[in-house]
Amino acid sequence: MSVRVVARIRPLLKHELDRDTIVTAESPDGENAATSTVVRIPNPRNDAESFSFQFNSVYEQDASQQQIFDSEVSSTVKHLFNGFDTTIFAYGVTGTGKTWSMRGGKSLADRGIIPRMLSAIYRRCRKIEKDTAGATQVEVALSYYEIYCDRVYDLFEPPEKRTPSGLPIRDNNGKTVVVGLTEKPCTTLKEFEQLYDQANINRSTSATKLNAHSSRSHAVLCVKLTQTTETTVRISKASAIDLAGSEDNRRTDNNKERLIESASINKSLFVLAQCVEAISKKQNRIPYRESKMTRILSLGQNNGLTLMILNLAPVRSYHLDTLSSLNFANRTKKIETCEIENEPVLRTAIKPIAATASIGGANIARQPLRPLTAAHNVNLQDRDTERKPGGKPVKAFSVYSDSRSSTSRVSSNVPSQNQGIRRIDTHKRSAEPTSAIGTRPAKMRPGENTSRFRSQAAAEPLMSKESIEALIARRIDEKLAEKALQDASATAPALSAELQKRLDDLEHRIETKEEDGKAQGLQFLLMAKQHQVRGEDSSALRMYQLALPFFQGNEKLKTKMRNLEERIRAKRDIETSASNSTLLPGHLPPALDRMAPLGKEKKKKKKHKMIYRDDSEEDDEFAPAAESDHDVSYASDSSFRYGPKAARSSKKVARKLPIFRDATILPGEQTPRTKHLLSIINSRDISRIKALKGVGAKKADAIVGCLVEMEDDEVRDLESLALLKGVGGKTVENMRMGLADISF
Numbered sequence: 001m002s003v004r005v006v007a008r009i010r011p012l013l014k015h016e017l018d019r020d021t022i023v024t025a026e027s028p029d030g031e032n033a034a035t036s037t038v039v040r041i042p043n044p045r046n047d048a049e050s051f052s053f054q055f056n057s058v059y060e061q062d063a064s065q066q067q068i069f070d071s072e073v074s075s076t077v078k079h080l081f082n083g084f085d086t087t088i089f090a091y092g093v094t095g096t097g098k099t100w101s102m103r104g105g106k107s108l109a110d111r112g113i114i115p116r117m118l119s120a121i122y123r124r125c126r127k128i129e130k131d132t133a134g135a136t137q138v139e140v141a142l143s144y145y146e147i148y149c150d151r152v153y154d155l156f157e158p159p160e161k162r163t164p165s166g167l168p169i170r171d172n173n174g175k176t177v178v179v180g181l182t183e184k185p186c187t188t189l190k191e192f193e194q195l196y197d198q199a200n201i202n203r204s205t206s207a208t209k210l211n212a213h214s215s216r217s218h219a220v221l222c223v224k225l226t227q228t229t230e231t232t233v234r235i236s237k238a239s240a241i242d243l244a245g246s247e248d249n250r251r252t253d254n255n256k257e258r259l260i261e262s263a264s265i266n267k268s269l270f271v272l273a274q275c276v277e278a279i280s281k282k283q284n285r286i287p288y289r290e291s292k293m294t295r296i297l298s299l300g301q302n303n304g305l306t307l308m309i310l311n312l313a314p315v316r317s318y319h320l321d322t323l324s325s326l327n328f329a330n331r332t333k334k335i336e337t338c339e340i341e342n343e344p345v346l347r348t349a350i351k352p353i354a355a356t357a358s359i360g361g362a363n364i365a366r367q368p369l370r371p372l373t374a375a376h377n378v379n380l381q382d383r384d385t386e387r388k389p390g391g392k393p394v395k396a397f398s399v400y401s402d403s404r405s406s407t408s409r410v411s412s413n414v415p416s417q418n419q420g421i422r423r424i425d426t427h428k429r430s431a432e433p434t435s436a437i438g439t440r441p442a443k444m445r446p447g448e449n450t451s452r453f454r455s456q457a458a459a460e461p462l463m464s465k466e467s468i469e470a471l472i473a474r475r476i477d478e479k480l481a482e483k484a485l486q487d488a489s490a491t492a493p494a495l496s497a498e499l500q501k502r503l504d505d506l507e508h509r510i511e512t513k514e515e516d517g518k519a520q521g522l523q524f525l526l527m528a529k530q531h532q533v534r535g536e537d538s539s540a541l542r543m544y545q546l547a548l549p550f551f552q553g554n555e556k557l558k559t560k561m562r563n564l565e566e567r568i569r570a571k572r573d574i575e576t577s578a579s580n581s582t583l584l585p586g587h588l589p590p591a592l593d594r595m596a597p598l599g600k601e602k603k604k605k606k607k608h609k610m611i612y613r614d615d616s617e618e619d620d621e622f623a624p625a626a627e628s629d630h631d632v633s634y635a636s637d638s639s640f641r642y643g644p645k646a647a648r649s650s651k652k653v654a655r656k657l658p659i660f661r662d663a664t665i666l667p668g669e670q671t672p673r674t675k676h677l678l679s680i681i682n683s684r685d686i687s688r689i690k691a692l693k694g695v696g697a698k699k700a701d702a703i704v705g706c707l708v709e710m711e712d713d714e715v716r717d718l719e720s721l722a723l724l725k726g727v728g729g730k731t732v733e734n735m736r737m738g739l740a741d742i743s744f
């Protein structure tokens with residue numbers, strides 16, 4: 001089953017009442033239908049055209065909290081009680097209503113998904129206990145934490161108790177765990193409300209220009225449900241995640257502290273987008289490890305149901321951000337998850353029910369998002385036929401080290417301290433190589449060993465010294481097998497020894513500098529280098545930009561960025577000049593080409609037209625270009641392509657750089673005329689650019705197109721100006737000459 005994606009368009013806020021609403025909900029056939037499933041938004045370059053994105057549901061501005069809960073969430077509560085894990089996360093730009101959707105307001109009507117979900121859970125608990133006359137007991141336990149500046153803090157602890165470096169997270173037998181997290185049993189809704197309200201006071205929020213109560217962290221609430229009958233125990237878990245919103249810092253006017261938070265938020269969302277893209281492209285390496293949020297979220301998307309609430313602001317000022325979010329959501333909706341319930345485990349007679357209170361917790365084994373082909377409950381027949389001759393199942397891809405001991409994983413929600421509990425037959429993942437260790441016993445977790453030993457000792461008091469030694473030997477074998485598989489599944493591209501060493505050194509510096517503020521910056525540097533190694537220059541540049549605030553005044557970094565910019569620009573120039581030679585006059589510039597074939601269609605039909613996106617469409621074909629500063633869809637260089645593929649592979653033509661120099665001016669300095677010309681260009685004002693000598697409407701449009709693709713970067717000199725698409729040295733000279741009449 002795929003991730004369910006529903007979009008929610010928030011109402012206009014007080015200060016937006018006079019603003020232009022550009023995001024609308026529609027039914028797929030354009031007619032009035034009970035439920036909308038399409039979001040329509042104009043093309044930012046041409047209002048007459050529009051893009052449409054199809055999701056599972058779309059909620060209009062007037063949708064109430066009750067409506068969202070009833071239609072989207074209440075069924076997941078039912079599934080939770082049937083043993084399915086559920087993950088609900090809110091995604092969107094800052095100020096689009098994520099916290100409103102998840103937490104909501106104080107009044108009954110305004111309560112968001114989380115309090116309503118807890119209310120439904122407690123209601124069902126009571127019903128089950130009543131229906132079974134107390135034979136089934138249901139316990140609820142909560143953990144709640146935030147990921148702030150890539151550090152994990154327990155929200156059930158007051159801020160003064162925090163250690164600056166936060167709680168460590170560890171890969172533990174194939175699962176990511178937050179070490180030292182509080183898990184609070186919580187028996188009533190009232191108790192929940194108190195805990196939740198108190199914890200939310202501990203959450204990091206601040207006023208920004210775009211949101212007076214902006215969440216500066218990702219908040220993860222885990223609700224663990226333990227259903228105990230006389231003979232079985234079943235654990236399932238609901239994760240409700242309020243992600244921090246991406247921010248365009250050109251619009252926030254953030255101060256340094258907010259900027260650093262913002263950089264961290266944007267980075268993690270960027271990594272999330274990369275993960276989603278890598279999954280949807282079935283890539284070998286899913287970069288979960290590049291941010292704590294993605295490491296943790298990967299475990300939240302496990303064996304169960306995943307619901308993404310895409311929050312959207314309806315107004316034009318969010319235009320590019322909204323497109324970016326829509327693109328991300330469009331990719332996310334294609335991700336398949338495993339819909340498998342957690343099996344009940346048998347209780348032995350030796351322990352009372354109360355012993356199950358400490359079962360599971362944050363240490364429940366998780367499995368990251370993956371395509372359906374890697375799911376173990378899908379096409380069971382095919383699975384056998386797909387097996388390799390050696391008996392190993394075919395793996396669609398291996399997940400980069402986060403799930404390093406997937407081989408040893410058994411039923412997902414096996415209690416971590418299963419005193420008195422013995423597992424009954426569980427599903428076995430098709431992705432689990434079974435040949436080496438298929439028959440070995442269930443894996444123990446730290447903390448579990450002793451308890452298991454203890455319970456086994458209690459159950460089998462006559463266990464001999466030999467059998468204990470055999471057990472230990474078997475454990476060692478398991479570990480070695482695990483390690484061997486882990487090594488074999490490493491899929492990172494081969495790097496030169498020297499480069500690898502440099503990356504390792506950087507990683508080491510990040511780990512050891514966790515305490516000082518530069519760790520975050522170093523992480524950006526590391527990611528930049530990793531992107532560069534993979535040839536993803538645009539993503540690398542983006543990471544260097546994020547690192548810059550941490551290394552103010554670092555000339556080496558600036559030079560590096562400049563060089564990279566040059567390289568990107570040169571690459572683009574080669575591509576565009578190659579593509580120019582293949583494009584017919586009248587065709588759209590490459591960026592527009594990429595944005596929507598709709599543009600071309602329209603020219604022929606001269607008719608307002610919608611594009612409906614469905615799963616059969618390729619992203620690259622229809623996705624509008626990513627343009628905003630924090631655009632998470634810069635997930636890979638393929639989404640940052642500057643021309644048709646064919647053109648890219650054509651022979652590279654080195655373009656000769658024109659040299660412009662005023663005789664009276666020192667190298668590096670600029671005349672007032674040059675400055676004036678560059679200021680006109682950088683204004684991106686098409687009418688001013690068109691008014692320059694030798695620049696017609698088409699050229700001006702192409703120039704603005706290039707500038708938009710440069711995001712917040714500017715044309716800094718005449719050489720760079722001459723390198724823009726369709727410009728050249730002669731045009732620059734004309735432009736300058738045209739300004740000669742103006743006295744400077």
Ligand SMILES: Nc1ncnc2c1ncn2[C@@H]1O[C@H](COP(=O)(O)OP(=O)(O)OP(=O)(O)O)[C@@H](O)[C@H]1O
Nearest residue numbers: 010011094095096097098099100211214215244245
């Ligand atoms: N459906 C809605 N109905 C009424 N008010 C809403 C709705 N959605 C959002 N709002 C209001 O919009 C503002 C921003 O919402 P909210 O704080 O939830 O955004 P956010 O996406 O969580 O932002 P951030 O990422 O900065 O935390 C708040 O004042 C909130 O009350």
